[in-house]
Amino acid sequence: MIDLRSDTVTKPTKGMRKVMVEAEVGDDVFAEDPSVNALQEKVADLFGFEAGLFVPSGTMGNQLSVNVLTDPGDEVLIEQTGHIFNYESTAAAHLSSVLLNPQPGEKGKLSADKLEDFLRGSHEWEPHSKVIALENSTNKGGGCCYTEDELSALRAFADERELLIHLDGARIWNAMTATGTDPQFYSTVADTMSVCFSKGLGAPVGSMILSSAERIKRAHKMRKMWGGGMRQIGILAAAADYAIEKHYPLLAEDHRRARKLAETIDSCSKLSIDLNSVETNILIFDVSEGSAEEAVDSLSKEGIRLVPFGPKTLRATFHLQITDDDLEKAADIFRKIFS
Numbered sequence: 528m529i530d531l532r533s534d535t536v537t538k539p540t541k542g543m544r545k546v547m548v549e550a551e552v553g554d555d556v557f558a559e560d561p562s563v564n565a566l567q568e569k570v571a572d573l574f575g576f577e578a579g580l581f582v583p584s585g586t587m588g589n590q591l592s593v594n595v596l597t598d599p600g601d602e603v604l605i606e607q608t609g610h611i612f613n614y615e616s617t618a619a620a621h622l623s624s625v626l627l628n629p630q631p632g633e634k635g636k637l638s639a640d641k642l643e644d645f646l647r648g649s650h651e652w653e654p655h656s657k658v659i660a661l662e663n664s665t666n667k668g669g670g671c672c673y674t675e676d677e678l679s680a681l682r683a684f685a686d687e688r689e690l691l692i693h694l695d696g697a698r699i700w701n702a703m704t705a706t707g708t709d710p711q712f713y714s715t716v717a718d719t720m721s722v723c724f725s726k727g728l729g730a731p732v733g734s735m736i737l738s739s740a741e742r743i744k745r746a747h748k749m750r751k752m753w754g755g756g757m758r759q760i761g762i763l764a765a766a767a768d769y770a771i772e773k774h775y776p777l778l779a780e781d782h783r784r785a786r787k788l789a790e791t792i793d794s795c796s797k798l799s800i801d802l803n804s805v806e807t808n809i810l811i812f813d814v815s816e817g818s819a820e821e822a823v824d825s826l827s828k829e830g831i832r833l834v835p836f837g838p839k840t841l842r843a844t845f846h847l848q849i850t851d852d853d854l855e856k857a858a859d860i861f862r863k864i865f866s
């Protein structure tokens with residue numbers, strides 16, 4: 528089975544399992560896990576933030592970020608395909624009493640020159656716009672990345688209007704691989720950022736929230752309240768550290784393979800794809816005949832798993848466990864079914 532459903536299906540590699548077994552651990556609720564402490568410092572330093580906090584999931588990282596940036600009754604502007612709006616239940620409403628204000632963007636990206644119209648709060652009966660939530664790379668937006676200029680313009684806009692910025696960097700590693708952006712740049716545009724170790728990086732569990740020392744202190748308290756205080760998780764920190772050192776450099780290979788399959792898809796008469804939108808490891812494309820569900824079924828019978836992403840839309844995601852051999856096989860099957 529060639530599993531292109533998501534980059535979350537990756538399993539820990541042999542080398543990763545070895546460092547997990549050997550990891551030094553302690554009770555992280557006492558802040559005594561040396562592997563966790565080292566990882567938090569390392570990732571905060573890498574991106575230029577004061578502090579970091581290891582969390583069990585990207586969802587918790589995003590929700591803690593929303594929580595520490597807002598007061599109850601505030602609203603968060605977000606592109607309408609954003610993960611925080613679509614795939615985290617109603618957590619922001621439930622946990623932080625804030626409203627998400629979803630707005631149309633392009634390929635999952637918001638742009639500074641369109642945001643002005645969406646801001647609210649000049650009258651006391653309006654919700655108070657407080658945070659702009661961005662995603663880089665975008666998930667439902669097809670793996671597209673913000674340019675540094677786009678992010679700088681959003682930062683300038685936020686400063687002018689006294690807004691804060693959260694950056695959902697679940698796939699920031701893919702974005703950096705595609706754009707070559709210096710990791711330190713992100714702390715100049717974002718007030719909080721979340722990063723995942725268990726997407727394309729291949730760790731079994733784990734994300735991190737990054738911000739100022741003060742906000743991380745508040746997030747630490749909230750993580751405990753939400754039941755996210757963990758004990759000997761140095762085992763997971765070791766996996767995340769290994770993922771950064773050994774798997775992060777391999778993302779370029781995922782991107783190369785994704786582009787290759789995109790070209791095959793582009794050559795199939797029953798499929799359409801915008802090749803310009805293929806920047807990282809995610810492909811979003813449409814079927815011209817039948818439904819996405821039917822296409823998923825036909826592919827599954829031939830040994831390829833994908834997910835439907837709309838009535839006529841499918842998503843394929845490349846990751847650590849997809850080899851060149853898998854790519855060749857997948858391309859042949861796509862040509863056979865969709866030519």
Ligand SMILES: *Cc1c(COP(=O)(O)O)cnc(C)c1O
Binds near residue numbers: 584587611695723726
């Ligand atoms: C996967 C993902 C997350 C986090 O998801 P979890 O399953 O909670 O780890 C957050 N944002 C984006 C854009 C994602 O793709």
